[in-house]
Amino acid sequence: MTVKLDFEECLKDSPRFRAAVEGVECDVFELETRLEKLLKLCGAMLDSGRQYCAASKAFVGGVRDLSQHAQGDAMMSECLEKFSDSLNQMIDNQVELLDSTQQSSRQHIHTLVKEDVKRFREARKEFERGSEGLASALHHNAEVPRRKQHDAEEAALALQAARTSARARALDYVLQINVIQSKKKFEILQFMLALMDAQACCLEQGHRLAEQLEKYRRELGAQLHQLVLESAREKRDMEQRHAMIKQKDLSQDEAVLEGRGEAPDGVVMEGYLYKRASNAFKTWSRRWFSIQSNQLVYQKRAKDALTVVVEDLRLCTVKPCPDHERRFCFEVVSPSKSCLLQADSERHQQAWLTAVQNSIASAFSEGRAEPPSQHPERPASLVGGTLEASGRGPRAGGDRRVLDQVQRLEGNAQCCDCREPAPEWASINLGITLCIECSGIHRSLGVHFSKVRSLTLDSWEPELVKLMCELGNGALNRIYEARVDEMTVKRPQPGCSRAEKESWIRAKYVEKKFITKLPEARLSRGGRRGPSDRDRPPRPPLKPKPGSIGRAAELGEAGSPPEDLRSLHPGALLYWAAGHQNLPTMADALAHGADVNWVNTAEESRTPLLRAVAVNSLLACEFLLQNGANVNQADSAGRGPLHHATILGHTGLACLFLKRGANLNAVDMEGKDPLSIAIDTANADIVTLLRLAKMREAEVAQGQSGDETYLDIFRDFSLMASDNPEKLTRRDLKLTTL
Template identity: 65%
Template structure:
């Protein structure tokens, strides 16, 4: 049975869905008209026996008209044509038809019209009523002023209720459409079979004529039996799916959004947005927007010619608009014009902004194949994360990053499909990807994968170091550890996008292929060593809090997710005081504790393994002054480990029991490169610890001129931006140059960043 409308499509309520609804309603109306006509003709046959032959001919004519309506269905059109022809021959010789046969035809079709078609009309009325209510609620919600919270809440609650009712009625309407489409075949065919059986049984004179149809009747009966069984099965499946979808929360205020830059249809993103007119009245209109063919277009109805908003996405930028009174607004700015748009929620606003930015990046990637194009060397803010100098320097750095990253084992092929020469990367996973897989990763969301181009984006040195610490081989040993145990075939470069998307979601979102942790690894906490505990007791008695020192490392780490011993490694970190550990079994650590220990050891495969098993990147070790994995990485002076944790969502300002965050610890230990990194990642340089000391005060006390310089420049740059007001830039060239130089030095020449004593005064 062909499904006329899909349940998921009705939730979008797109112009395409509305156009399909109109087509179905026209077909049902026409079907009702034809069936009503056929029933009346059959009734005339019963009531007027004297004019039976003439009425029967009209009935045959009605069958032929019905066959013309069902011309798209070869089985039904053939059936109606054959039977109408044979009936015409029989009616030439016989003037009557057995009354019982005609009654069966009449009652069956009449029941279909009075019950099924009537039920369809009732459901349609409810759908239209809920659609009007939703449209009204959407208008009120969009018009709710930002400053009147009670009106916003009232409009939002009304919108939630209207959307829930509409989606429920829409699902019921789509179900009724599919059911009536299915039942139309079975009821009409059943009526025809009843009529044919009656003709064959009671019309002796027409026996010879009907004998010619015996073989066809048998085949048709078998087909009808299969149709009935299939229809019943599909109806049950539809009802189950309908019930399952209906159990979901219908009150959520976000449309179904799926950014797909490589979609077969060419549509990367679509959905409703409000658009402000450019006329003097500045009116707002709700339109269906689409990102396709490197353009942003909109239309009111499905058959309308799309109106182009942005001709070439590479020539535009997108940004949220907080100045307008209406909520969830964002602006698409091109050289020729600016278009102000409004989404229905904050999530939709962010989704559209991200979709436009990703489409811009994809457009640049497509253009990259033509190096002589005048636009091929353009860059915009959505493609490059930062400007590090002239265009030639950026391209040179990008080529160097590409070469260095692709030297890592496994990185010469896409991590997920194996396509050679990948030039995209996921910086929080540390893998390289082809353009198709990068688009799928981008659609997962930045909480799963942060995609960046190896050739179009500029790369900070700490990111390059991070990519070189992991690689496709190491990550696949984690996320594909159990692939041999599961009968799921890994996609190859020529696999359809749907297969790649299913594989990537199973691998990174559902994590079907990672090695399961033993039960002991889920509950075993870390215990503080006796030496640390005694030292803590001494500190409590004396009231002193000495600066945090690097934690002593462990010789080995547990084997997880199929990691080899070479992955885990033996990275010994020595210190002046070796602690005597008490009841610590690293093989039994739960993911958070494992991430904590491996961060101190700078063991990236194990850190990635712990995160894959659900480790909280901000996990707190209550036994060791509430330190976090990021603070452990600071203690080990690991720039790449800190960057890895930050890219995976670590809080750069989370403090320990002493009120010291990662920036405090980096300042105390004199790690200039880490101070530079944390300042670039938004660390609060004004935060004070329990001794009421901020990082600048600590740096001055420790006589570290480089760190004092960085902190003071960061503070001065922020003050300058605040003086400039809303139009303040992200930093002047001097500020950017100094931080870039320190980043390069920390990554490439860390020995030059040595603590040195100078005559510094407290600011």
């Protein structure tokens, strides 16, 4: 115990002692105030903690109720039970922590305030009372005259008694002062130590509970990742199915009439029919009829028991009722009774008649009639659409080989923007790989900036895979991040917030802050004369110096443009690169503002797309189309990309343009459409494609759905154009005589 006041000084009752006492009293009173405030805050904390624990217990109870609901799902039920048990134990630990905190505060802080400080105050009162008595006795003793000997003796005795009492009380007060000054230190420290021990114990127990579930949590996380992928696939399949069904004519009930052959549940035919009651009122009711197990049955609601109309189809017959006042009626007649039924349409009626007759025949042969197989419906148009929409595109459904092939390219093993490893998304017009968060930001930019597709979930045509392999993160970042190092801009990392990544992506692709800036002179040269600019004076066209294109060709399809072409206007550079299948240079030109439909007035107003057609570059055409090239923009002779592909006999390109919505009926200045040109050039493959497309177009115009043969042919042509283009050179001289 550290002595704060000296007992000898106390007996002297000196001014130093009085000053020391006043200082100690102020300190004790301030300590009392702060401790009472701490007790109040502790009480509020404990009340809030108990409310939190009670609410948490209720939440865990809700989780357990949910686990009872999920008893049929082993994975979900196990997860909810394990986690609810762990949460319940963690909440119990928190309740113990609150109890320990309350006990420590009562044992140390509350005792210090309510007992020790109280004794201090009582000792102070006794000290003040003794001091006042001593002062009064001293004053009385000083006033007694010398001549009054008796009074003087009495005053001396009283003074002695008062001094003895005052000193005893002062000593007691000093003792209380020293005790409380020393005790406050270890009581407060003991309280804090007990509090932190309880906190540590609670956290350690929680950590142990979490560690026990660590392996399960990792396994569950992997299963959830797989579930997310499967859910995305199912969603895509449902959306495709939804799109296909939505294109049907659903205004008629026969469009969804269901007739089945080898039905696993024994139901051959089912659907709604009106049934006339056998009562006197002859009322009509709509019921759900079905043919199953050689019986005709119906029910009103799914929970209702089946009502049998015909117990054995072998003992009945079916016939239409054309003379009945109601339309589309037919009658099922058995030896015991007959049942008059009404369909919604003539086709509906005929379907039911056929189904009942087939079921009667199958009942006699103890087999099942097998109605003609029906192909699933396909999207209603080929022209203006893609094979991807049909669900029959090449390598549809997320081939893992696509992911492996694309990720092996330079820089593609990390997200192009934030460097997140193992990206599973891509921008097909930029040719880069992305993580899921950056892909969402790219998608928000709009398809005119970035077209996002999953490497594992979506379908990939072979030309798109090759396009991705021609570009890649390394090539694109050399364009779009050319000035990042000199600008000392900080790239986002995988752990950055979405806002930081979005700011970076917009600056990179929308504002194009980091690309190499072009001189104003270069940007103002080279002009484009589109259809709306015919009355304006032309800007300088692209006229490369003699031999420059030849030298560029020596560089190879992926070579860089020679020095004398690097000063070109971006549109002219795009035109040059399209003629050499130089996709990185094409991407560079687009990044610097090249119009994807730039017109070269020096070469019959041809566009970069027409230039790529001239050299039979499927990849360059695909890249331009993905970046918004107009598939129907014609040159000065009125010939579009499909015309030129037909003239040159590039079957793969003709197939690509048809898939991307090329106009079959566009005519050039000579009045010829692509089919006429294909017949003149005797290209049997292109004639086949164009005739199929025209037939399909006519079917769509008449509201027919057609079959899927044309899709199979287009798929084969697409694969051959990408993998074996040399096989698409077939000509048939007989076509010229048609």
